[in-house]
Amino acid sequence: MSTPTKTKKLATMRDVAKLAGVSQPTVSRVLNQKDTSISISDETREKVIAAVEQLGYRPNMAARSLRTQKTKLIAVLIADITNSFYPHIARSIQSVAREEGYDVMIANSDHIYQNELLFCESIKSRAVDGIILVPIHLTEHDLHDLYTQTNTPISVLGQHINHPKVDVVWADDEEAVFKATSWLIQEKGHSRLGYVGVPDTLPPGPRRYKGFMRAIEKAQLTVAPEHILEGDFTLEGGRHLGQNLLKLDTLPTAFMVTNDAMALGLMLALQEGGVRIPEDVAVIGYDDIPEARIIRPALTTIEQNSADIGYKLAHLLFERMENPDLPSRRLETPNNLVIRDST
Amino acid sequence: MSTPTKTKKLATMRDVAKLAGVSQPTVSRVLNQKDTSISISDETREKVIAAVEQLGYRPNMAARSLRTQKTKLIAVLIADITNSFYPHIARSIQSVAREEGYDVMIANSDHIYQNELLFCESIKSRAVDGIILVPIHLTEHDLHDLYTQTNTPISVLGQHINHPKVDVVWADDEEAVFKATSWLIQEKGHSRLGYVGVPDTLPPGPRRYKGFMRAIEKAQLTVAPEHILEGDFTLEGGRHLGQNLLKLDTLPTAFMVTNDAMALGLMLALQEGGVRIPEDVAVIGYDDIPEARIIRPALTTIEQNSADIGYKLAHLLFERMENPDLPSRRLETPNNLVIRDST
């Protein structure tokens, strides 16, 4: 138990050195001795350790960073921490970061391109040791700029990125949506389908829509234009869409929805309007967020293991931080249909 | 549009100065000119700006921090980003931080004291400009140490902290639970109550339990010991408790639960065991997380406005960062019963 008195100033290495009766670099040496190549006498080591204890010395990260060009900090950009899909990603990233002795900076983009660019600007000054970008709008060109300007390892979640120096975790969501939609058609006998997507400008938008349409076309079906909706990834957005749907004369018998949050909102609105799920309308979501098991009927959805995604992203990043010359890697994360009661 | 070429090295002020044909401090002046007290000729200003543009110069935060003792970084410790109550807090903190030009570092404690202490250690080296602690285990003594050693503004969510230099946002949860329990007894006619709490070592544990017992005693009721349970704040924990309850001969007719996540788990387990809610057992939660409106029956709960809490914490912090000599302030955040269908 050290007894922290009313120290107004934080102790520096020089203070420690003076107290221990050695030079400042010696203090640095005993504190940073990882490589046994340098040897230090037991006597001085003990003196230094004692002085460190007594003064409650902590290294100053700013000074260390300036000197070493390392910050022990990684930056994470996620779309929306408020969407239950992301906290587990953040969580697992933080957990491996902690193990590695790194702190983590987090920012939200709200899926907005401008915010992602701002984040990149911020990073260029902050000079972190690693960057993780989760569903991003950023183009390969943007990433290339970010990489060449910062020379910092980057890993991203997103199929659309292909850059020799950035690692990616991806999911074959086009195929997953195709399979889920086909299942709806072939196994469950639906022929009047609906779709809730997101704007084409967002990376998963076109891919998932394409998967949906591929299944539709393969089954030689058509979809009424008013049954193809566009949301904003949020539950409230889905709810709003659902409320509008209630005004239509005929509803699809099944909806494929681009993410769970919107699927939840859609279900809630439909149910409030007296529509029975799955009897009148079946719903499939995407992500398998915790709420999918809470809503009734429990939501059939395409699961993504968000904790796994976080671990993969973090491990790729730390590996590259150790060895920046690694060839770029792509790890697939499985996306499987989990059938519950909403279909 | 700057054209970032293959720059391996980030440009420094010296590079800018050389290109602009001025001295390095001059560059610093034009870049930091907030106070008009210092004047610079338009000509040099333009030259410098041009050079900055051309080189894509970004200030190096590590160097700046070392010099100014400011990091433009705040640190946030939250219990569990995975519990839906917290993301909105993180979100609003980040949003005000961004407005103020600050980045935010986030860590999870999992409600574990040891982790909170580790976080404090980490901060002592990292030297952030401000610290926000959300439901904490940390004692006034710990906070006092943290404050005197870092001399950094701190704001916390938690009634139990009373320190002249730290600002707190608090809720009268003892009273809120008392009222909710009383409502259950007086308005809804329950007399066989149950309680799901958390260990006494966690700050809200004793207070909320006390509120519950105060209502029980005021109504001159008793509670069966097997109806007083202890969980861990998680949905899975609540579910487990619920599963065990199913083995009992008699259940309470109403449960007061310390947080929504556990209440959700309890409801799910009970429902899976054939117990009807609210007919057989009524349930009240605490927090009003989004899932409370998704589960059926919708959960009656004591609402906390987590976004508001985040804003309050952040504003208190930034005010103190501007003026460290402010007297310590305590802001109450309202906790009101919102009646839905689980009671």
Add this chain to the structure above:
DNA sequence: TTGTATGCGTTATCAT
């Protein structure tokens, strides 16, 4: 094994 000297990129205090 340890001490001296240097520089990381800023900001700030002097001069001029």
Add this chain to the structure above:
DNA sequence: ATGATAACGCATACAA
């Protein structure tokens, strides 16, 4: 209005 110069706290090359 601007240029030298120093200093923030640390890690490292070099000397001893």
